[in-house]
Amino acid sequence: MSTLAPLSKEELNSALTQLSGWSVKNGKLHRQLQFASFVEAFGFMSSVALVAEAAGHHPEWFNVYNRVTIDLTTHDAGGITTKDVELARRVNTLAK
Amino acid sequence: MSTLAPLSKEELNSALTQLSGWSVKNGKLHRQLQFASFVEAFGFMSSVALVAEAAGHHPEWFNVYNRVTIDLTTHDAGGITTKDVELARRVNTLAK
Numbered sequence: 001m002s003t004l005a006p007l008s009k010e011e012l013n014s015a016l017t018q019l020s021g022w023s024v025k026n027g028k029l030h031r032q033l034q035f036a037s038f039v040e041a042f043g044f045m046s047s048v049a050l051v052a053e054a055a056g057h058h059p060e061w062f063n064v065y066n067r068v069t070i071d072l073t074t075h076d077a078g079g080i081t082t083k084d085v086e087l088a089r090r091v092n093t094l095a096k
Numbered sequence: 097m098s099t100l101a102p103l104s105k106e107e108l109n110s111a112l113t114q115l116s117g118w119s120v121k122n123g124k125l126h127r128q129l130q131f132a133s134f135v136e137a138f139g140f141m142s143s144v145a146l147v148a149e150a151a152g153h154h155p156e157w158f159n160v161y162n163r164v165t166i167d168l169t170t171h172d173a174g175g176i177t178t179k180d181v182e183l184a185r186r187v188n189t190l191a192k
Contacts, residue, residue: 038154042145049138058134060160 006079015085021095022088028060029072029084033095041066047094055090057083102175111181117191118184124156125168125180129191137162143190151186153179 007015016022022031035041041063048070052058060071070091072084103111112118118127131137137159144166148154156167166187168180
């Protein structure tokens with residue numbers, strides 16, 4: 001396992017400018033998404049699950065019907081790292 | 097849409113005796129599950145998603161890595177109904 005350091009405030013703010021829909025909430029990258037239906041929401045989650053498993057980095061997420069809330073943090077590093085930024089980017093691509 | 101009534105306290109307690117692992121929390125049927133890995137946790141969620149969509153009744157759920165937390169309520173009825181009990185039963189079968 002690599003030891004990733006949490007992003008500095010400057011690095012995080014810079015990353016956020018390119019992460020549409022994401023903010024920092026409770027020290028985690030946070031995004032809420034809404035879909036047309038449960039089928040679309042869970043289809044999206046399935047896509048993210050595959051990407052997350054392949055990356056070895058997993059989201060904290062909540063779903064009710066057509067809504068999905070995602071929080072990203074790197075527990076080993078104790079904060080938001082490039083792993084989270086990368087997963088957030090992939091989420092945005094999959095949510096399009 | 098049928099208009100289901102929330103279960104009475106007696107009906108709910110009776111149902112809970114046959115729903116291993118479930119309790120009532122914040123007025124919803126509640127269960128936490130733990131799996132060996134994210135793959136197993138999300139595989140379980142995928143199974144539940146298919147059952148839920150087929151039943152037209154969906155969970156509120158949270159996942160982080162190998163843990164899944166499920167809350168069931170029937171919003172239209174304003175409480176826990178037979179729909180929730182039935183979905184909880186299916187969850188228990190799928191979680192075995």
